[in-house]
Amino acid sequence: MTSKTTPNNKTASNGEYEAAAMMYSASLSLTVFWVLTILKEAFKAINQALNIHKGIGPLLSLFVISMLVLFLAYSPLLGYIKNIKNKSGQVAKAFAFLVVATIVFTLMTAPLFYEPVVDLLK
Amino acid sequence: MVWKELLNGLGGLTTREILLDIHGGLAMLSMIFYGGLIATSIYWKKYQTLIDAIKKLWIWQIVVVGALYILGLLMYIPYRAKGGAKSTLVGNETTVWLHKIVFEHKELLALAPLILAIVAYWVVNKIGTDSNQKQLVRRISLFCAVAGLLTLLLVATEAVLVTKVAPVK
Numbered sequence: 577m578t579s580k581t582t583p584n585n586k587t588a589s590n591g592e593y594e595a596a597a598m599m600y601s602a603s604l605s606l607t608v609f610w611v612l613t614i615l616k617e618a619f620k621a622i623n624q625a626l627n628i629h630k631g632i633g634p635l636l637s638l639f640v641i642s643m644l645v646l647f648l649a650y651s652p653l654l655g656y657i658k659n660i661k662n663k664s665g666q667v668a669k670a671f672a673f674l675v676v677a678t679i680v681f682t683l684m685t686a687p688l689f690y691e692p693v694v695d696l697l698k
Numbered sequence: 699m700v701w702k703e704l705l706n707g708l709g710g711l712t713t714r715e716i717l718l719d720i721h722g723g724l725a726m727l728s729m730i731f732y733g734g735l736i737a738t739s740i741y742w743k744k745y746q747t748l749i750d751a752i753k754k755l756w757i758w759q760i761v762v763v764g765a766l767y768i769l770g771l772l773m774y775i776p777y778r779a780k781g782g783a784k785s786t787l788v789g790n791e792t793t794v795w796l797h798k799i800v801f802e803h804k805e806l807l808a809l810a811p812l813i814l815a816i817v818a819y820w821v822v823n824k825i826g827t828d829s830n831q832k833q834l835v836r837r838i839s840l841f842c843a844v845a846g847l848l849t850l851l852l853v854a855t856e857a858v859l860v861t862k863v864a865p866v867k
Contacts, residue, residue: 591824592831598820599838602813609809631775635805639771642809646816667821667831671838674817678810678845685806687799 592667597654599670603677604653605646610684612638617690618697714776718866721773724766725854728811731759732850735818735843742836749826752839756819763812763846770808776866777801783864796860804856811846811853818842 616623616634626634657666683689711719735755742748777783787797821838825831 589825589828591828595821595824595831595835598817598824602817605813606810609806613806631778632771633774633778635774636771638806639767639809642813646813667825667834667838671834671841674838675841678814681810682807682849686803 593654593657596657596666596670597650599667599674600653600657601646601649603670603673604649605642606677606681608645609638609642610681610690612641613685614690614693614697617694714773714867717769718773721766721769724762724769725850728759728762728766728850729847731755731762732843732847735759736840736847739836739840739843742839743833749822752822753819753826756815756822756839759815759846760812760819763815763850767808767812770805773866774805783861783866786864787860793863796863800856801860804853804860807849807856808853810849814842814846 612622612626616626616638623634626637629636657663735752738748738752738755742752784797784801787793787801818839821835826835828835
């Protein structure tokens with residue numbers, strides 16, 4: 577693992593950046609999934625656009641898009657983390673982000689929580 | 699006699715029924731892996747060499763949970779088909795909530811264990827041997843295992859609740 581010296585003299589390894597970038601990507605992936613779920617419920621056009629497989633329905637698109645976000649967002653996020661000035665504690669920050677994103681995902685995929693939002697958008 | 703009856707019964711299962719059974723079996727297998735991951739992540743503090751076991755367990759968990767999710771998507775086809783379990787549930791006022799609230803949540807929530815398994819493996823693989831980050835990596839691995847297990851348990855509970863009323867055939 578190569579190391580870089582950060583402005584506040586703390587060293588951060590490439591591995592740390594990569595770990596943090598993956599956690600941010602996962603958070604984004606989970607968030608995109610529940611946001612798209614709400615949008616498909618609120619707007620018929622989005623539901624139809626996501627309905628690429630008649631048997632499975634929009635769920636397949638949601639899965640494919642989320643997985644694409646997970647892997648495609650990784651490189652830009654890694655580049656962003658490497659370029660920001662304050663590099664200390666990136667792994668801890670990304671972990672906190674992942675915890676929040678997971679809790680929000682669990683709640684917002686429940687119709688009890690997303691239906692009121694869908695009603696507002698309709 | 700009993701053996702013959704058993705073999706005849708198993709031989710009479712349809713491909714869909716076999717896939718459904720595999721689906722359930724994979725869910726239970728992943729729970730065993732979660733148990734292993736929670737234990738190894740806790741004891742990793744004391745036994746340094748557990749890092750390799752954690753990495754291997756997360757790889758296996760990605761394979762199992764990935765297969766579980768894909769099989770789940772395939773089993774969603776007969777569930778949504780005309781005359782399928784969904785039709786049974788939606789066709790009755792007293793059971794419509796089982797599809798609208800419970801099954802929908804189950805299908806959506808099922809993504810979390812897969813994403814968390816991928817993240818956990820990636821983090822452990824990248825910085826698992828970094829002594830400065832060890833404590834944090836341990837926490838991340840433990841969080842992904844506990845959160846993955848809890849979501850999987852919720853998904854399994856919801857699946858049982860629905861399929862008891864309207865089995866997928």
